[in-house]
Amino acid sequence: MRSVFLAVLHRELLLGWRRRSDLFTLAFFFVMVVSLFPLALGPDAAQLRAMAPGVLWVAALLSVTLSLGRLFANDHADGTLEQLMLSPEPLSWLVLAKILAHWLHAGLPLVLLTPLLALQFGLPGDAIGVLVLSLLIGTPVLSLLGAVAAALALGTRGGGVLVAVLVLPLYVPVLIFGAGAVGAHGSGLGAGPHLKMLAGVLALSSVLAPWASAAALRVVAE
Amino acid sequence: MKFHALLRYATPAHAYTLAGRLLPWLFALGLLLTAAGLYVGFGLAPTDHQQGESYRIIYLHVPAAWLSMVIYLAMALWAVLGWVLNTRLSSMMARALAPTGALFTFLALWTGALWGKPTWGTWWVWDARLTSELILLFLYIGFLALQDAFEDPRQGDRAAAVLALVGVVNVPIIYLSVQWWSTLHQGASISVSSGSSIAAPMLLGLLLCALGLWLHAGAITLLRLRSIIIEREQARQARWLERLRPQRPKGPQGPQEART
Amino acid sequence: MTLQASGLAIAKGHSKLFTDVGFELAPGQALRVQGNNGSGKTSLLRVLCGLAQPLRGEVRWQGRRIDHQRARYQQLLGYLGHAQGLKAELTALESVRFGALVAGRACSQGQALAALQGLGLLSRAHLPVRALSMGQRRRVLLARLTVPPTPALLVLDEPFTALDQASAQAVGRWLEAQVGQGAIVIYTTHQGEGLEVARHQTLDLGRHLGQGPGRAAAQAPVESATPETA
Numbered sequence: 001m002r003s004v005f006l007a008v009l010h011r012e013l014l015l016g017w018r019r020r021s022d023l024f025t026l027a028f029f030f031v032m033v034v035s036l037f038p039l040a041l042g043p044d045a046a047q048l049r050a051m052a053p054g055v056l057w058v059a060a061l062l063s064v065t066l067s068l069g070r071l072f073a074n075d076h077a078d079g080t081l082e083q084l085m086l087s088p089e090p091l092s093w094l095v096l097a098k099i100l101a102h103w104l105h106a107g108l109p110l111v112l113l114t115p116l117l118a119l120q121f122g123l124p125g126d127a128i129g130v131l132v133l134s135l136l137i138g139t140p141v142l143s144l145l146g147a148v149a150a151a152l153a154l155g156t157r158g159g160g161v162l163v164a165v166l167v168l169p170l171y172v173p174v175l176i177f178g179a180g181a182v183g184a185h186g187s188g189l190g191a192g193p194h195l196k197m198l199a200g201v202l203a204l205s206s207v208l209a210p211w212a213s214a215a216a217l218r219v220v221a222e
Numbered sequence: 223m224k225f226h227a228l229l230r231y232a233t234p235a236h237a238y239t240l241a242g243r244l245l246p247w248l249f250a251l252g253l254l255l256t257a258a259g260l261y262v263g264f265g266l267a268p269t270d271h272q273q274g275e276s277y278r279i280i281y282l283h284v285p286a287a288w289l290s291m292v293i294y295l296a297m298a299l300w301a302v303l304g305w306v307l308n309t310r311l312s313s314m315m316a317r318a319l320a321p322t323g324a325l326f327t328f329l330a331l332w333t334g335a336l337w338g339k340p341t342w343g344t345w346w347v348w349d350a351r352l353t354s355e356l357i358l359l360f361l362y363i364g365f366l367a368l369q370d371a372f373e374d375p376r377q378g379d380r381a382a383a384v385l386a387l388v389g390v391v392n393v394p395i396i397y398l399s400v401q402w403w404s405t406l407h408q409g410a411s412i413s414v415s416s417g418s419s420i421a422a423p424m425l426l427g428l429l430l431c432a433l434g435l436w437l438h439a440g441a442i443t444l445l446r447l448r449s450i451i452i453e454r455e456q457a458r459q460a461r462w463l464e465r466l467r468p469q470r471p472k473g474p475q476g477p478q479e480a481r482t
Numbered sequence: 483m484t485l486q487a488s489g490l491a492i493a494k495g496h497s498k499l500f501t502d503v504g505f506e507l508a509p510g511q512a513l514r515v516q517g518n519n520g521s522g523k524t525s526l527l528r529v530l531c532g533l534a535q536p537l538r539g540e541v542r543w544q545g546r547r548i549d550h551q552r553a554r555y556q557q558l559l560g561y562l563g564h565a566q567g568l569k570a571e572l573t574a575l576e577s578v579r580f581g582a583l584v585a586g587r588a589c590s591q592g593q594a595l596a597a598l599q600g601l602g603l604l605s606r607a608h609l610p611v612r613a614l615s616m617g618q619r620r621r622v623l624l625a626r627l628t629v630p631p632t633p634a635l636l637v638l639d640e641p642f643t644a645l646d647q648a649s650a651q652a653v654g655r656w657l658e659a660q661v662g663q664g665a666i667v668i669y670t671t672h673q674g675e676g677l678e679v680a681r682h683q684t685l686d687l688g689r690h691l692g693q694g695p696g697r698a699a700a701q702a703p704v705e706s707a708t709p710e711t712a
Contacts, residue, residue, distance in 0.1 A: 007583035011572070018571040079565025082533060088557040088586040148388055152381050156371035165367055166385065169360040170392050173399035180403060189406075197402075201395065212388050219305075219380040222534045 004089040005097045012101030026067055027109050033059040034117050045122050052121035053131055053182035060110045060135060061142060061171055067106040068146040068167070069160045071098065076154050076221070085221060091214035099140075099147045099210065107139030130185045130195075137198045138178040144202075144209035145170045151216035173201060234311050234451045235462040241444040248444065252437035259430030267423040276340040283333035285432035286326045287351065289439055290358055293323035294393065297365070298386035305383035313379035314454060316386070317369060318447035322439050324362040330355045350404035354397050361389045375454065483509045485530075485635060485666055489539035492525045498537070499525060500687050507683070509634070509664040512657075514676045517687030523670045524564055526687070527639050530668065531561050543635075557586050560633030562641055567623050570612035574603055574622045577611060581626035589629050597625040600656070602649065616644045624653060632660060638669040654678075 016023065037055045038048055075081035084094050114135055118128045149167035156162060181194035263281035297319040304313030331352065338347045346352070368385055372378030455463055484506060491501040499522030507513055515523050528534040530541055532548050532555065541548045548555045568577050575594050582589035582597075598607050601621040611619060624641065627633060636657070642650045654677060661667050661679045669677070676682070 003588070004584060004586065007580055011569075011576075011580045014576070015569060015571055077565075078569065079563050079567040080569060082561070082563055082565070083567060083581065083584055085533060086531060086556050086559065086561055087584050088553045090553070094584075148384075152368060152385055153371070155377060155381070156368070158367065158371040162367060162371055165360075166364045169357050169364065169396070170388070172357055173392070173395050176399040176403045180406065184406070197399070204395075208388075208391065212384060216381060216384045219377065219384060222377060222528075 004087060005093055008084070008094050008097035009101055012098055013104070016101065016105045022070070023105055023109065026063055026106055027113060029066065030059055030063040030110050030113060031117065033062055034120075038121075048121045049123060052118055052123045053127070053134075053179045055121070056114055056117060056131060057135070057138075057175055057179040060107075060114075060139060061168075061175060063110060064106055064139065064142040064146060065164050065167060065171075066160065067102070068150040068163050071102050071147055071150040072154050072217070073150075081217070081221060085217065091217065092210040095147060095151075095213045095217070096206075096210040099143050099213075102147070103140050103143040107143055111135045111139060127182055127186055130191045131182045134178040134181040134191070134195060134198060137195060137202055138174050141174050141198070141202050141205050142171060144205040145174075147213040148209055148216060151213045151220060154217070155220040174198065177201065232309070232311055234314065234455055234460075237311055238448055238451050238466075241448050245441055245444055248437050248441035252434050252441055254434070255430050255437060256434030259427050259432075259434050262423055262430060263427030267427050276337065279333050279337045281427050281431045282435075283330055283337060284428055285435045286330040286333060287355060288432055289435055290323055290327040290330055290355065291393075292436075293319055293326060293439065294358065294361070294386075295390065297323055298383075298390040301379070301383035301386045305380045310376075310454070311451075313376075313383070314450045315443075315447060316379070316382065317450055318443045320362060320366050320369070321446065322443045324359060324366065325442075326435075326439065327355055327359040327362055331359065348404075350401050353404070354400045357396055357400070358393070361393070365389070375457075483544060483634065483664075483666075486542045486545075487530065487539065488542075490526070490529060490536045490541070491538040492522050492529060492534075493537045494522070494525065501538070503685065503687070504539070505683060505685055507666045507668070508681075509666060510661055510679075511681040511683065512661050512667040512669070512677050512679045513683045513685060515668065515670045515685045515687065521687040523687060524639055527561075527637050527668065527670065528563075530637055531559060532556070558634040560585070560627040560636045562623055562627065562636075562638040564639050566619060568611045568619055571610055573608050573610055574598060574614065574618075574625075575607040577622050578625045578629065581623075582629040585626070587629050587631065593629055594625075597628045598622070600628055601625045601652065617646060617649060620644050621649060621653075628656065632665065634665055636660065636665055636667045636669075638667070640670055640672065642671050642673045 034055060037051065041047065041051070072081060075084070085091055087094060111132060114132050115128050118131055123131065146163070146167050149163045149170070152166060153159070153162045158165075177194045177198040181191040181198065184194050185191040260281060264278055267278075269275060297316050300312045300319065301316035303309065304311075304316060334347075334352045334355065335345045338352075339345055365382055365385055369378045369382045372381060452463070486504075486506045488504040490503040492499045499520075503526065505513060515526060517523050525534065529536045532541075532552060535549075543551065543555050543558075567581075572580070575591070575598065578594040578597050579589050579591065582594065595604065595607055598604050601624060603618060603621055603625065606614060606618060611622065614622065620641075620643070627636065638657075641653055641657070645653060650673070657667055657669075658677055658679055661677065667677065667679075
């Protein structure tokens with residue numbers, strides 16, 4: 001079972017590397033969205049510092065949402081999704097491999113870029129640490145939940161907007177716990193409870209989301 | 223085997239006639255109970271010492287909020303039944319419930335705004351319940367959007383069932399997180415009688431209105447169910463529809479006239 | 483090790499493509515599915531793989547329904563679909579390796595190269611798929627199926643399309659050899675000749691066109707006695 005998981009993961013990583021320009025585009029989108037906020041709200045340092053966790057979290061959310069279209073759509077179009085569905089291994093396991101690859105391509109780069117961007121907003125070092133940790137725990141959840149929405153929207157004309165409409169309500173708890181962690185840290189309450197809740201959501205979704213995505217794929221791929 | 227026999231009884235044809243018979247009763251009873259509830263709420267319940275008369279909007283707001291949650295659960299249940307058991311009627315019931323649920327969510331939001339204005343001076347307050355209702359509205363919209371996005375209605379039913387299942391699991395988590403967020407930020411809160419227990423006439427009014435609105439919701443849903451049944455069965459060229467057609471000598475030849 | 487289909491009906495949207503299709507295949511038999519474009523050949527093949535659910539009827543492998551033994555059935559199954567089935571950025575070698583691995587077969591570099599060689603693609607093994615012609619891509623897809631252990635059940639949607647004569651003959655010989663070793667092969671083709679095997683059945687979907695039940699004349703081979711599900 002592990003070898004098929006690794007084969008799928010390997011293939012996804014290979015494809016991601018060969019299409020690296022897509023990754024750069026996504027990273028640039030993240031940077032650009034973050035930069036829009038000071039432009040819209042003014043460069044007041046105190047305000048930016050207060051806004052920073054929320055802005056970075058929302059930008060990460062939007063970037064991941066945008067990238068969800070590519071999770072299954074290409075495979076569906078060229079017929080390789082069928083091959084995954086015909087594998088003797090459980091589809092949810094293979095979907096998990098795809099989700100992991102998706103996070104490595106679309107989530108992890110954002111986590112790595114965050115410290116740089118947070119400096120632009122004047123966040124102090126310890127707050128940046130909490131922010132990065134919250135994104136590290138939270139962005140995999142975004143990929144997991146996003147996979148369900150991407151699978152559901154696969155057979156439709158709705159496209160990316162439909163995926164966003166489906167997934168954004170589900171992202172609300174992640175946003176609250178993630179961005180809230182930094183706020184709690186800043187106000188002295190400690191980020192622990194928030195991060196623990198976030199970790200709980202990660203644990204739950206890593207079990208449920210692959211199963212739900214596989215179920216959705218079987219429904220939609222007929 | 224008995225279960226299968228029961229399922230066979232729950233065909234669209236039977237449901238259509240049953241719904242038709244129930245409808246007038248549900249509407250009448252719903253109207254009656256809601257009127258009674260409003261009478262109790264507006265006439266008999268005391269004035270709130272903090273909020274004056276404006277609080278009375280809760281007799282619509284709170285039942286609407288309750289119903290929006292209950293309908294979501296019912297909708298998800300019917301959708302999942304239709305998916306797992308592969309029954310057409312269950313999915314049609316989920317489709318019928320969805321707009322009703324969205325309507326009540328919207329009603330809860332609207333009455334919440336009407337309540338907020340005299341109390342807090344703004345049309346919107348980011349309190350826990352209103353924010354949760356807003357997200358619930360988004361979940362309903364997602365459900366409706368997904369259903370409609372499929373060419374094959376049965377596929378749309380099944381995909382929406384998966385979404386509803388995921389939604390149901392997420393609703394407690396969303397609710398919890400919004401509560402958390404609200405208490406941490408100590409936002410404005412719209413509620414009645416902070417601290418003191420709720421007065422008996424208030425509770426009676428709430429219950430009557432809740433029951434009345436629930437029956438009303440049932441009536442609207444059954445009405446919609448009937449039209450969904452007709453629409454879907456026509457597309458399948460089901461034969462039982464011909465029993466419904468009034469006996470006219472001549473009429474325009476629709477697609478359902480073609481002999482199967 | 484028999485494959486039984488009974489009472490299959492498939493609909494597309496609101497119209498029935500065909501109704502009451504059934505057959506039974508033992509090891510070492512081949513079935514050719516015929517019908518005009520749009521008669522549902524591809525849909526039938528997908529139902530036989532378990533990728534789609536029929537409106538009515540069921541498919542059984544060794545007496546059990548395929549949806550009750552998905553992992554086991556899919557381990558034995560090799561499917562060639564209509565779609566490209568390949569990633570443009572992967573090389574032919576990588577495509578064969580990953581394809582075989584995903585299908586649950588161990589596949590070393592050497593085995594993948596041998597598979598490509600069997601279909602005359604050794605010289606192109608390290609080229610990306612996007613640099614291959616249509617016929618060469620179909621052969622890469624087929625190469626994936628030749629990696630041992632070869633499937634006991636092969637379901638092929640137009641395996642000869644886009645192949646030149648030499649390749650088509652080579653593929654035909656390989657399939658006949660598989661049948662000779664006890665595999666079951668189900669295929670569709672627009673090309674005139676099919677496989678030349680001793681036990682060969684033909685299923686003509688044109689005789690099973692449905693607008694309602696009861697129009698089917700059982701021109702199809704042996705129908706199994708398994709009951710229909712609603």
